[in-house]
Amino acid sequence: MSRYRPPSQPAAPYITPEGRDKLMTELRHISDTVRPEVTKALSEAAAEGDRSENAEYIYRKKQLREIDSRIRYLVKRLEVVKAVNQKPTDQSRIFFGAWVELEDLDGGGIERYRLVGADEIDLERGWISIDSPMAKALLKKQEGDDVIVARPKGEACFEISRVSYDGFQ
Incomplete structure (x- = not known):
């Protein structure tokens, strides 16, 4: 039995203006606040000596990889999404944002x-x-x-x- 799964359909590229603002705020917060704090903690852990047995160093490296991964995701997603800020002409029917x-x-x-x-x-x-x-x-x-x-x-x-x-x- 194979473990192959066909790729799923990409998510619709639509987002509400509030959702886009929330993603942008998260990106700024991670880039401007969280990443510098983790980078500083990583450099302090690296200065403690042997990195192969330094749990703090290993943890901070992993944390930094996760942060960088989230930043890459947010940047790519924000390039793709389209904020829908207009209501449809026929508001009696159900469309995006309803x-x-x-x-x-x-x-x-x-x-x-x-x-x-x-x-x-x-x-x-x-x-x-x-x-x-x-x-x-x-x-x-x-x-x-x-x-x-x-x-x-x-x-x-x-x-x-x-x-x-x-x-x-």
Whole structure:
């Protein structure tokens, strides 16, 4: 049996302006504050002597590699993403950035989601990726439409009760 997995589809290149600002803030913080602190701690650990048995030196080298990896990722991602800061002309339909309120027709509960970019996912806030099965099922639908979503536990049926681009209060 082979371990080969075909490459996954790249994430949609969309992001909200708030999400882009958050990534840029993280990049500045890591570059301007965190990396210099770790570099200083690494040079202090290196000055202590034998590096092969120096746990602090080994740890700081690993930490610096992880920081540099995150910086490379953020720089490349910020080059690719496109901030969507305009609302669609037809705000009755669901597109990127929409807040959606759904009524679960099987269980009767209410669920709220916002369709955002892959870098902004926050399940506690109800922010789901535009690439998720739920978001794909919701795209271009409007209030009153029924949506069937394939979930790991089986299919679920929802009715769209509200759509907004300004959030829900």
